[in-house]
Each structure stands twice: as structure tokens, then as C-alpha cells.
Amino acid sequence: MAVFTEVGFDEADALVRRLGLGALTALKGIEGGIENTNYFASTESGEYVLTLFERLGAEQLPYYLCLMKHLAARGIPVPEPVADPAVAPPQGHPLSIPANAPCELLHTVAGKPAAVVQRLNGKSELAPSAAHCAELGRLLARMHLAARDYPRIQPNLRGLAWWNDTMPVVLPHLDAAQAALLRSELAYQNHVAESSAYAALPRGPVHADLFRDNAMFDTHASADAPRLTGVFDFYFAGADSWLFDLAVCLNDWAIDLASGRHDAARADALLAAYGTVRPLTAPERALLPAMLRAAALRFWISRLWDFHLPREASMLKAHDPTHFERVLRQRAHATFEFATGADALAA
Ligand SMILES: Nc1ncnc2c1ncn2[C@@H]1O[C@H](COP(=O)(O)OP(=O)(O)O)[C@@H](O)[C@H]1O
Numbered sequence: 029m030a031v032f033t034e035v036g037f038d039e040a041d042a043l044v045r046r047l048g049l050g051a052l053t054a055l056k057g058i059e060g061g062i063e064n065t066n067y068f069a070s071t072e073s074g075e076y077v078l079t080l081f082e083r084l085g086a087e088q089l090p091y092y093l094c095l096m097k098h099l100a101a102r103g104i105p106v107p108e109p110v111a112d113p114a115v116a117p118p119q120g121h122p123l124s125i126p127a128n129a130p131c132e133l134l135h136t137v138a139g140k141p142a143a144v145v146q147r148l149n150g151k152s153e154l155a156p157s158a159a160h161c162a163e164l165g166r167l168l169a170r171m172h173l174a175a176r177d178y179p180r181i182q183p184n185l186r187g188l189a190w191w192n193d194t195m196p197v198v199l200p201h202l203d204a205a206q207a208a209l210l211r212s213e214l215a216y217q218n219h220v221a222e223s224s225a226y227a228a229l230p231r232g233p234v235h236a237d238l239f240r241d242n243a244m245f246d247t248h249a250s251a252d253a254p255r256l257t258g259v260f261d262f263y264f265a266g267a268d269s270w271l272f273d274l275a276v277c278l279n280d281w282a283i284d285l286a287s288g289r290h291d292a293a294r295a296d297a298l299l300a301a302y303g304t305v306r307p308l309t310a311p312e313r314a315l316l317p318a319m320l321r322a323a324a325l326r327f328w329i330s331r332l333w334d335f336h337l338p339r340e341a342s343m344l345k346a347h348d349p350t351h352f353e354r355v356l357r358q359r360a361h362a363t364f365e366f367a368t369g370a371d372a373l374a375a
């Protein structure tokens with residue numbers, strides 16, 4: 029990822045020693061990602077990732093870190109955050125714990141909130157096959173079910189309210205056709221969000237950014253039988269519909285990257301595998317096309333925002349906003365059928 033904040037070796041060494049991980053043997057800034065500062069940290073006891081949170085504050089972070097811990101405890105392959113043994117975990121029901129209570133998973137480095145999590149083995153698959161998509165679909169459904177009893181509550185901070193707030197900020201940077209598309213799609217999504225079908229969608233804590241680069245596959249597995257080693261980067265997670273999470277994945281894992289066009293073989297594999305763990309409900313089947321548009325809109329807006337209002341960082345590579353403009357146009361105007369029975373029709 030980008031390195032927004034440089035971390036000195038001695039400061040990182042002091043942290044990992046305090047966490048009981050032994051001495052730091054190597055510290056390397058990570059290229060890739062756009063939100064936070066990330067370093068690979070090797071210690072005497074293993075391989076970790078040190079993340080300094082650049083936008084999120086200490087009030088939001090316990091939600092993400094405790095969610096990762098919750099999922100790891102239920103056998104979902106996610107990086108487990110390392111606790112500070114000197115900080116006692118807060119007592120009582122999580123909903124009764126004030127957001128600013130000390131959190132044993134949250135540390136401070138270079139004046140910023142920080143976390144140390146296990147480094148996952150493997151490699152991201154940026155050109156996934158239907159078999160990779162099926163692996164992802166199964167894990168996504170397992171993750172949704174495993175998070176059902178997660179007690180903390182935090183909305184998706186990049187959800188509809190943020191889209192409405194951010195549209196006026198990015199509009200001055202768009203041409204007339206783009207501005208018209210953004211306005212009309214946001215109006216459509218506000219309308220969908222008021223529908224009874226939308227209210228009936230099953231919800232819970234969702235990842236909300238499970239792109240190909242946030243999943244790792246075993247590099248030793250055969251191409252026909254890929255094996256996910258884990259998923260990471262939960263820092264956009266929040267309460268939202270499971271369908272929105274699924275749509276985010278379909279828009280990244282199961283499209284033709286050059287044109288943004290739907291790829292039926294990969295999409296059907298992902299959906300079918302998801303459905304073997306948790307079958308979609310009728311409202312979900314009905315709203316899948318609308319949520320595919322919502323997921324495309326979400327990342328078009330955030331990419332526009334990152335691109336036109338950039339932050340200072342070394343190694344920062346802003347993502348191309350026009351990609352999700354293309355995906356959104358495809359989703360809004362194409363007609364295609366899903367094996368689930370959902371049809372995507374023109375608006
Ligand atoms: N737990 C982890 N295990 C292995 N690699 C990781 C882990 N967390 C992050 N990375 C690496 O760091 C890169 C950037 O991380 P990411 O979380 O996407 O950054 P950002 O928070 O800025 O979005 C990833 O593409 C991956 O290579």
C-alpha cells in the first residue's frame with residue numbers, strides 16, 4: 029500500500045517486543061492499497077503486518093479489529109490482530125463498552141492508531157477462474173454466517189449516506205455525461221433504499237471491499253483446485269446487506285476487466301458456491317441487479333474522491349475511477365440472466 033507515515037525501525041521494534049513477538053528483524057513498507065500505511069514486519073516469532081490507520085480514528089477501529097478476532101475464533105481464515113498484554117480487554121457486553129475505551133488490539137505508532145496482524149501466506153489471484161470465484165463465494169457465505177452473532181454495531185461508513193455527502197464534492201470534476209450518470213444513479217439508489225424489498229434484505233457485519241487483492245490463495249495448490257488461505261483488509265467493514273457484499277465481489281471477481289462486462293461463468297460459479305452455504309432469499313434475488321449497480325456506484329464515487337482529492341503519500345497509486353464508471357454503465361444498461369433467477373434489466 030501507500031506509505032503515508034514513515035515508521036522508524038526502533039519504534040516498530042519497541043512495539044513488537046511489547047506485544048511479546050520478540051525482536052524485529054525486518055521492516056518493509058508495502059506497495060499496494062490506498063487507505064492506510066502498511067509494513068511487513070518480521071520478528072523472531074513470525075511474520076506480521078503493521079498497519080497505521082490514516083483516516084479511521086480510535087473510535088471506529090475496535091469494531092474492525094474485534095470483528096477479525098471474532099471471525100478468526102470461528103475458523104474463518106482472516107488475520108488475527110495481536111493484543112497488547114499490558115491492556116486488559118474491556119469487561120461487559122460489547123454494546124455497553126464506550127467507543128473510546130482502551131482496546132487491547134489497538135496500539136499507537138508515530139502518533140497514529142495502529143494494529144499488528146498475522147501475515148497471511150499465499151498470493152492474490154488477479155485473473156481468477158470460475159474455480160477461484162467458487163472458493164471466494166463459499167468463504168463469503170461462511171463469513172456472513174459467522175458474523176451473525178458479532179455484538180458490536182457500526183454502519184458501513186462508505187454506504188448510502190457517504191455517497192450522498194460525497195457526490196457534491198466530486199461533481200465539479202466530472203463532464204456533463206458523467207455528472208448526469210452520477211446524479212441519476214444516486215437518485216435510483218436512494219429510491220431502492222426506501223423499498224420494502226430492500227428492508228427485507230438479510231443484513232449483518234460485511235467486509236464491503238472484498239476485491240481480488242484482498243484475498244490470498246495457496247501458491248502450491250493446483251489451478252483446478254485453488255485454495256483460499258485467507259481474506260484481509262476489513263477496514264471498510266460495517267453493517268450492511270449481505271447482498272451488497274456479494275455484489276461488491278461480483279463486480280470485481282466476475283467481470284471482464286477491460287470492458288467492465290459481466291462474466292457469466294465466473295459470476296454463476298461465485299453465486300452457486302455462495303448458495304450452497306446460504307441460499308439467497310427472494311428479495312435478494314430480486315434486488316441483485318440493483319445492488320450490482322450500488323456496488324459499482326460506491327467504488328466509482330470513492331475512486332473519484334481519491335483521484336481528485338488526493339492525499340500526500342509515498343508509493344501511493346490511486347485507482348482508476350473510469351473503471352467503475354464503465355462497470356456502472358454495463359450494470360445499468362446490460363441485460364443478462366443469473367443462474368439464481370435474478371435478471372438484470374435496463375433502468
Ligand atoms: N494480513 C496480511 N497478510 C498478508 N499480506 C497483507 C496483509 N495485510 C495487507 N497485506 C498486503 O498489503 C497490501 C495492502 O494492504 P491493504 O489492506 O489492501 O491496504 P489498505 O488498507 O491501504 O487498503 C495487500 O495488497 C497485501 O499485499
Ligand SMILES: N[C@@H](CCOP(=O)(O)O)C(=O)O
Pocket residue numbers: 060061062063237239241242261327330331347
Ligand atoms: N478496493 C477499492 C479501494 C480500496 O483499495 P484497497 O487496495 O485498500 O483494498 C478499489 O479498488 O477502489
